Amino acid sequence: MILNRAVKPTPNKNILFELPQIEKFRLQNGLEVLFIQKKKLPIIRLSLIVNAGSKFDPDNKKGLSNLLAMVIDEGAGKYSALEISEEFDTLGANFAVNSNHDKIYLILQTLTENFDKALELFCTVVTAPHFSDEDFLRQKRKTLTHLLQLKDDPEEIADTVFSYVLFGEENPYAFPTSGYDDHIESISVDDIKDHYKKYLTPDNSTLVVVGDASVKELIEKLDYHLGWWKPEGLHFKLNFNTKESANQIFLVDKKDSVQTEIRIGYPSSRRNIEDFFSKLVLNTILGGPFTSRINLNLRENKGYTYGASSSFGYLQESGFFIVSTSVGIENTANAIKEILDELTKIREGITDTELEFAKSFLVRQFPSSFETYRQISSNLTTMVIHSLPDNYFNTYLENLQRISIKDVNKAAQENIFAGNLSIVIVGDKEKLLPQLTSSNFGNIISTDYIGKATIK
Amino acid sequence: MDLLNLNYEKYKLQNGLEVILYRDNELPIVTANIWFRAGSANEKVGKTGIAHLFEHMMFQGSVNVPKEMHFRFIQEAGGNLNGSTSTDRTNYFEKVPSNFLELILWLESDRMGFFIPALTQEKLANQIDVVKNERLERYDNQPYGLAWEILISSLFPKNHPYSWATIGSLEDITSFTIEDVRSFFEKYYSPANASLVIAGDFDPVEAKELTKKYFSEIPGKNHFEELQIKPATLTENKFIVHKDNVQLERIYLAWHTECAYSEDDAALDILTDLLTGSKTSRLYKKLVFEQEVAQEVTAYQFSGKFAGYFVVIATAKPGIMLTKLKEKIFAEFENIKKNGINENELLRSKNGIKSGFIYSMQNIDSMADQLNSYNYFLNEPNSFNYDLSRYENVRVENLLNLFEKYLSKPFVELHVIPETEG
Numbered sequence: 015m016i017l018n019r020a021v022k023p024t025p026n027k028n029i030l031f032e033l034p035q036i037e038k039f040r041l042q043n044g045l046e047v048l049f050i051q052k053k054k055l056p057i058i059r060l061s062l063i064v065n066a067g068s069k070f071d072p073d074n075k076k077g078l079s080n081l082l083a084m085v086i087d088e089g090a091g092k093y094s095a096l097e098i099s100e101e102f103d104t105l106g107a108n109f110a111v112n113s114n115h116d117k118i119y120l121i122l123q124t125l126t127e128n129f130d131k132a133l134e135l136f137c138t139v140v141t142a143p144h145f146s147d148e149d150f151l152r153q154k155r156k157t158l159t160h161l162l163q164l165k166d167d168p169e170e171i172a173d174t175v176f177s178y179v180l181f182g183e184e185n186p187y188a189f190p191t192s193g194y195d196d197h198i199e200s201i202s203v204d205d206i207k208d209h210y211k212k213y214l215t216p217d218n219s220t221l222v223v224v225g226d227a228s229v230k231e232l233i234e235k236l237d238y239h240l241g242w243w244k245p246e247g248l249h250f251k252l253n254f255n256t257k258e259s260a261n262q263i264f265l266v267d268k269k270d271s272v273q274t275e276i277r278i279g280y281p282s283s284r285r286n287i288e289d290f291f292s293k294l295v296l297n298t299i300l301g302g303p304f305t306s307r308i309n310l311n312l313r314e315n316k317g318y319t320y321g322a323s324s325s326f327g328y329l330q331e332s333g334f335f336i337v338s339t340s341v342g343i344e345n346t347a348n349a350i351k352e353i354l355d356e357l358t359k360i361r362e363g364i365t366d367t368e369l370e371f372a373k374s375f376l377v378r379q380f381p382s383s384f385e386t387y388r389q390i391s392s393n394l395t396t397m398v399i400h401s402l403p404d405n406y407f408n409t410y411l412e413n414l415q416r417i418s419i420k421d422v423n424k425a426a427q428e429n430i431f432a433g434n435l436s437i438v439i440v441g442d443k444e445k446l447l448p449q450l451t452s453s454n455f456g457n458i459i460s461t462d463y464i465g466k467a468t469i470k
Numbered sequence: 471m472d473l474l475n476l477n478y479e480k481y482k483l484q485n486g487l488e489v490i491l492y493r494d495n496e497l498p499i500v501t502a503n504i505w506f507r508a509g510s511a512n513e514k515v516g517k518t519g520i521a522h523l524f525e526h527m528m529f530q531g532s533v534n535v536p537k538e539m540h541f542r543f544i545q546e547a548g549g550n551l552n553g554s555t556s557t558d559r560t561n562y563f564e565k566v567p568s569n570f571l572e573l574i575l576w577l578e579s580d581r582m583g584f585f586i587p588a589l590t591q592e593k594l595a596n597q598i599d600v601v602k603n604e605r606l607e608r609y610d611n612q613p614y615g616l617a618w619e620i621l622i623s624s625l626f627p628k629n630h631p632y633s634w635a636t637i638g639s640l641e642d643i644t645s646f647t648i649e650d651v652r653s654f655f656e657k658y659y660s661p662a663n664a665s666l667v668i669a670g671d672f673d674p675v676e677a678k679e680l681t682k683k684y685f686s687e688i689p690g691k692n693h694f695e696e697l698q699i700k701p702a703t704l705t706e707n708k709f710i711v712h713k714d715n716v717q718l719e720r721i722y723l724a725w726h727t728e729c730a731y732s733e734d735d736a737a738l739d740i741l742t743d744l745l746t747g748s749k750t751s752r753l754y755k756k757l758v759f760e761q762e763v764a765q766e767v768t769a770y771q772f773s774g775k776f777a778g779y780f781v782v783i784a785t786a787k788p789g790i791m792l793t794k795l796k797e798k799i800f801a802e803f804e805n806i807k808k809n810g811i812n813e814n815e816l817l818r819s820k821n822g823i824k825s826g827f828i829y830s831m832q833n834i835d836s837m838a839d840q841l842n843s844y845n846y847f848l849n850e851p852n853s854f855n856y857d858l859s860r861y862e863n864v865r866v867e868n869l870l871n872l873f874e875k876y877l878s879k880p881f882v883e884l885h886v887i888p889e890t891e892g
Binding site: 017019020022023024025026027028029030031054055056057095096099100103104105106107108123124125152155156159160162163165166167168268269270271272273303304305310313314315316317318319320340341342371374375376377378379380381382384385386387388 | 473496497498499533534537538541542543545546547548549550565566567568569570572573576580584595596597598599600601602603604606607608610611612613683684687715716717718748749750755758759762765785787788814817818819821822824825826828829831832833834889
């Protein structure tokens with residue numbers, strides 16, 4: 015029999031995927047725990063999610079929360095900074111502290127056989143950090159040098175300036191998590207201690223656990239190690255006003271750049287169950303996967319870039335839409351024009367084929383988002399950040415399947431070109447200005463590396 | 471360790487394609503991972519970057535798969551896909567729900583066997599533009615982005631295949647013709663020069679039938695040019711200064727070592743960890759933590775099929791001279807040679823490596839790629855335990871010998887300094 019290769023094979027059976035069960039419980043001190051048992055490998059992964067991200071940084075102390083994250087594991091309990099690191103290494107455990115605008119994350123990955131010892135260390139870092147002058151000053155100097163290094167990175171500059179101009183300087187999301195050098199200079203070790211005392215409490219945190227353990231065992235061990243970590247009963251409220259402004263181009267001069275970083279976007283709704291799935295399908299068609307409209311146009315058709323994509327970004331209290339790409343200098347204005355055209359076109363409606371493709375992509379990739387311990391942990395973390403309902407993953411596929419062309423077109427109307435457009439360009443100003451002035455995308459405002467307008 | 475002893479099946483089709491099957495039905499997903507035994511080492515001076523550009527062309531469709539549809543079919547199935555090019559090989563992989571195994575075997579076999587007739591000048595011109603942008607974005611426009619290219623071109627002689635970067639030079643990338651692409655395909659892209667791993671949730675009988683159905687009719691040659699590469703050495707130290715658009719000065723020191731899986735390969739890996747792998751590692755602790763003369767320090771060991779090298783990279787804090795960093799790095803080497811390495815230090819590194827093996831088993835794609843890698847280098851896919859034992863067998867004296875054997879030989883010293891300075 016001769017094989018007819020022209021016929022695309024289709025599946026002859028369905029797959030069976032069982033969602034892992036989420037267990038939710040509270041410790042004696044009130045700390046909420048979300049747990050998924052996974053026994054495939056002898057691994058346990060823990061993430062403590064603390065509601066203490068940089069959005070809580072005081073006005074004149076941008077960078078405080080990040081610095082707290084940098085110094086919290088530099089000595090705790092009976093261990094010095096080097097001893098903590100040495101102990102985790104001896105166990106073959108990975109421990110890291112990260113922060114972003116919303117949260118500080120303390121993350122541990124360990125083999126099951128070393129769980130007890132690793133957990134003790136982890137809990138010591140959470141509950142008994144030293145914050146010694148010496149450790150604090152060293153990490154402060156390291157952070158200041160790091161800020162200097164960020165000036166080298168065009169992608170980082172573009173993202174920083176985009177947040178700044180998108181949210182406007184009244185908004186806590188406008189500032190980079192890593193902060194500003196003059197603010198960091200003024201931060202003292204007492205600021206760090208106060209911030210820790212105020213925010214790192216069990217009632218302001220959630221623990222996510224994935225791996226080879228049981229509920230009973232976790233409750234016992236966590237109550238034992240975290241028993242004397244006490245709630246403070248404080249609640250935090252912030253204002254998140256976004257600014258009003260006209261369509262504008264923000265140009266950051268990076269002399270001798272050989273490419274141009276482009277960010278285009280505007281504010282959008284925060285994550286909510288009503289429009290999340292229609293926005294997800296919309297973006298899958300517009301700029302999510304490789305074969306979405308924006309990438310096919312800019313990369314596979316025009317050859318302007320190595321890649322272009324769009325996404326709806328979700329912060330806990332806010333949302334935005336962003337298109338990101340990096341293009342050859344000579345094609346900067348062309349690329350912006352193509353992106354704006356794609357945004358105009360998507361508002362004219364999508365096709366049945368596009369809807370079916372997007373839903374098929376999203377529905378069928380669902381099982382593989384539960385493969386690694388990290389992925390499962392990050393799914394639970396998303397539930398925590400956005401206060402998603404307990405049955406969120408159980409109803410995920412139904413919610414997706416329900417999306418119609420009408421829903422997607424409505425989402426396009428509501429979310430694309432709905433607010434004030436901000437275009438951020440990082441590149442060689444001298445080479446870019448002639449293209450940009452003749453293109454008429456909007457007012458051109460020159461800014462520095464953090465987004466503040468510079469005077470001509 | 472039982473966990474690292476994998477049950478697999480390996481066989482060859484008549485046209486020479488190696489097939490490796492590894493079952494893991496934890497989740498209803500399956501992956502295919504193909505290695506072609508050709509990478510940038512198979513290029514010539516003046517044609518650098520063809521292996522990587524070729525990889526891009528493999529996503530541009532084949533006789534039965536129109537442009538863009540390779541991506542679209544896999545994404546429609548909820549899958550993800552990519553490829554990568556290294557010095558020694560090129561790989562292509564996709565992961566889909568397990569009922570789409572036939573789809574990906576159809577797609578992979580179509581481009582393995584029926585690629586050339588679908589090749590057009592238009593597709594090539596487009597991907598040359600894309601790859602040019604890739605190079606500009608990921609190398610030329612990155613801080614310190616050209617350092618690696620400068621380093622390897624100084625470490626290896628001009629005709630050594632590790633002397634150029636996999637991405638290729640901008641000049642070479644823009645010069646490629648259809649003929650270059652075709653001849654690269656004809657030289658290296660045959661079933662007998664490839665191995666296919668299928669890993670995840672599948673029925674072995676069905677997988678074998680499908681593999682036979684789609685791959686067995688692909689013709690191809692059986693003999694491939696074997697590269698004969700003479701070991702490279704430096705006869706004297708080389709010193710290079712490169713100006714870049716950066717804030718901080720950075721020093722790179724590079725020595726020749728040996729090929730992958732050679733006698734000292736594992737010990738050299740452990741040495742990188744002992745020097746810079748953690749807060750308590752020798753160079754990190756001294757330079758970054760205690761003295762604060764460096765913002766960061768990294769040791770890295772590359773070992774490939776034809777050569778290896780060991781690199782130490784340190785970024786100076788503002789106001790610190792690179793010559794001072796260099797002195798301190800060598801002083802620590804002397805200190806280790808004189809006072810030795812503590813058994814606990816070595817144990818920490820080994821424990822990290824051991825748990826790293828287990829952590830890396832979480833993901834079926836990386837398992838499939840590792841099976842192909844062991845098969846390529848060791849001709850035995852199930853080499854996880856052997857690989858781990860290479861590290862467990864390293865003793866303090868093996869580590870100390872490395873200084874005499876490699877790190878006291880001539881080296882390349884590269885300084886990257888801000889453009890505004892002299």
